[in-house]
Amino acid sequence: MIPLFERAGRRPLVVALGGSLHGSSSTQKALQLLLDQAADAGCDTCLITGQALDLPFYTYGADKRTGAARYLVEQLRRADGLYIGSPVYHGSISGVVKNALDYAEDLRDDERAYFSGRAVGSLTTGGGWQGCVGTLGALRDVVHALRGWNTPFGVPIHTGGEPVFDAEGRCLSESIQRQLTLLGQQVLDSLGIAAKATSS
Numbered sequence: 001m002i003p004l005f006e007r008a009g010r011r012p013l014v015v016a017l018g019g020s021l022h023g024s025s026s027t028q029k030a031l032q033l034l035l036d037q038a039a040d041a042g043c044d045t046c047l048i049t050g051q052a053l054d055l056p057f058y059t060y061g062a063d064k065r066t067g068a069a070r071y072l073v074e075q076l077r078r079a080d081g082l083y084i085g086s087p088v089y090h091g092s093i094s095g096v097v098k099n100a101l102d103y104a105e106d107l108r109d110d111e112r113a114y115f116s117g118r119a120v121g122s123l124t125t126g127g128g129w130q131g132c133v134g135t136l137g138a139l140r141d142v143v144h145a146l147r148g149w150n151t152p153f154g155v156p157i158h159t160g161g162e163p164v165f166d167a168e169g170r171c172l173s174e175s176i177q178r179q180l181t182l183l184g185q186q187v188l189d190s191l192g193i194a195a196k197a198t199s200s
């Protein structure tokens, strides 16, 4: 089947959603690296993070949505591939990220309902492995419930030890960078796009 972006004569759009409301989110940095890779491969990209996630609690059937909520839903609707990243909060997905994902309910009546037909790569950041790995599973369950195609690979990032990212967002860990590249590649593969080799 010809992908939607090809039928529409546009570049594929890859959307990354997640992170924290504060300014130096490690989850946001990981998502940005994935989007950089997608941009290098010729995709349009959109990062929904930070204050863009400061949304009212999702209310099913509400007639009005804020501008930020409408933007989020529209980007998810248009996305051809997705990355989702959550910090671990008390053993699971943070409330901010889960609330943003709940807005995918507004895609239920779309031709591509929820995340149907889209590959979704997930990552988590947490102070301990137990939370990182458990939350990655929880995130992949949400993607599954939203009918997205989980990539085979997911990336749990332990942020409780050595610094993983520098202030500019560069990844300081060769191993984590390799895993992010693989995750990114798997979403690009679903779009029929080859990733360029990274310099790190």
Ligand SMILES: Cc1cc2nc3c(=O)[nH]c(=O)nc-3n(C[C@H](O)[C@H](O)[C@H](O)COP(=O)(O)O)c2cc1C
Binding pocket: 019, 020, 024, 025, 026, 027, 028, 087, 088, 089, 090, 091, 092, 125, 126, 127, 128, 129, 130, 131, 132, 159
């Ligand atoms: C409220 C709160 C709860 C947290 N709970 C956990 C936890 O249960 N397990 C864990 O491994 N890390 C936990 N952490 C640590 C964060 O997951 C970790 O610092 C993460 O990298 C933060 O992501 P960010 O930089 O994108 O905000 C918690 C941090 C906060 C602020």
